[in-house]
Amino acid sequence: MHPTITAFERSPDRGRGQARDMRVRWALEEVGQPYDVRLVSFEAMKQPAHRALHPFGQIPTYEDGDLALFESGAIVLHLAERHDGLLPKDSNGRARAIAWMFAALSTMEPPIVELTMAMLVERDKSWYAERLPLLQDRVRIRLGELSRRLGKADWLAGAFSAGDLMMVTVLRRLNTSGLLDEYPDIAAYVARGEARPAFRRAFDAQLAVFTGAARSSQS
Amino acid sequence: MHPTITAFERSPDRGRGQARDMRVRWALEEVGQPYDVRLVSFEAMKQPAHRALHPFGQIPTYEDGDLALFESGAIVLHLAERHDGLLPKDSNGRARAIAWMFAALSTMEPPIVELTMAMLVERDKSWYAERLPLLQDRVRIRLGELSRRLGKADWLAGAFSAGDLMMVTVLRRLNTSGLLDEYPDIAAYVARGEARPAFRRAFDAQLAVFTGAARSSQS
Structure with a gap:
């Protein structure tokens, strides 16, 4: 089974x-x-x-x-x-990879979902034009912070881990937003995830x- | 140390x-x-x-x-x-308690933060009066679902666990929203958490x- x-x-x-x-x-x-x-x-x-x-x-x-x-x-x-x-063998590395899972879901995903949901359901609202840039800027702050932490590394915590798996799937929600184009290193990180067999x-x-x-x- | x-x-x-x-x-x-x-x-x-x-x-x-x-x-x-x-000893119970941690952070908290942040920073926006009920209704849906699952139990997954700890802290963010008053069993659940030494x-x-x-x- x-x-x-x-x-x-x-x-x-x-x-x-x-x-x-x-x-x-x-x-x-x-x-x-x-x-x-x-x-x-x-x-x-x-x-x-x-x-x-x-x-x-x-x-x-x-x-x-x-x-x-x-x-x-x-x-x-x-x-x-x-x-x-999907997790490092050593206990500290394991805890850090799990921290990136939570970061993906709890810190990155909420402003990304708020932006992409507004693009779907608030497009015809009177406030859309004024509110959209506020939502985009909140996502940009997080993308900038993620980019600085990633630096020249391939993955967030050593080898590919469940933290990267969650982060890449969260970032892929931005595919239609255009925002990933502003952060080529983040776009390359997502592409590395997508290239895995x-x-x-x-x-x-x-x-x-x-x-x-x-x-x-x-x- | x-x-x-x-x-x-x-x-x-x-x-x-x-x-x-x-x-x-x-x-x-x-x-x-x-x-x-x-x-x-x-x-x-x-x-x-x-x-x-x-x-x-x-x-x-x-x-x-x-x-x-x-x-x-x-x-x-x-x-x-x-x-x-903070976690059950048996592996299935442990996994279920951890699922409630993720539910608190990933399913309950985002609409609650969106509501409470709007109450803080969008109060003087032209769209506030129209948008507030939409945000409240999204939180109400989650509170109703949580209430149905909790039923007559004291805690979400058997004994008090890290899942309850996370859920209670997330729900406490609603303290100034008035919404917890609409769900007396959820308010009582939060009060049980707050009563722990x-x-x-x-x-x-x-x-x-x-x-x-x-x-x-x-x-």
Whole structure:
């Protein structure tokens, strides 16, 4: 039996890999763990059966035997603890890589989601033109800080880790914002992540859901 | 030598315990680990010496021997892994408690911060009256979902855990919003957290910084 994750039945981003199942797929591919996928509709996500797995009615979820988890960060950390390849072996390095996971989700992602959501749902509001630059500048501050810390390194904490995996997926949300063009070193960092074979396999698998090439259960 | 955390020299919330050092202080008190505090000014937080500890120029940080960490979630998880009292012993229960830590930071906190920040900095904007109800409704959705999951339980995942610690500190940010009054079971959950002796000790310690009663280094 392989673990089973959930993903959108109809990908709202048309398979660009922005949904949060991408993070879990990528982690599973990095550690070489085959998995099954159960696709859920937007209606089913809000029903009690799915809410038993995910209290907030979202994807992804993760089921493996009698363990059921939600939150992409928690699932990736669980996989990183169980398999080699996503966390350093030494305890201090491990703690620092985990700190970058939290930084990706808690410090970088909120202003990025606020910006990209405003670009989607506030575009016809009277305040959009005045508010957009404020949101962009908040993201720019974080990108500048990340760029200074990354410096000439390939990854945030030594070798590629779960911290980079989370950070790259968060930064990819900026793909349509134009902001990554202002930070070539950050754009190159994202490209390094996207060039990893495990990323490609995960990306192709989530794209196949949109193109119709995926079986509803894959391994 | 005790571990050292950083906190605001001048608490922007006047000691109401909303700053993120409160989470780390609470966790340290729960596990009975004495600690030292280094207070930093807003100016010093943006200087290279502090940015070497915290790439985004924020508090808290955590230093213990040759380990330096940032991100309150990562620090609390590190403490929970090193000491008894904040995570279940069984591996599945442990993973579920960690999932609630991520849920607090990644699912609950962003809409709460967006609401409370708008109440602080957008109050005089032309769009405030139209946008405020949208932000409140997004938080209400999450509070309703959390309320349904909590049900009649005292805590989110069995005994009190690091997941509850993070969730309670995130929910406390709503104290001035009035929204907690609409969810009496969530308000009672927050009050249960605040009634814990470790919470009180942590709260008093951060308040003492504001009232001037704190030594700059405490244990």
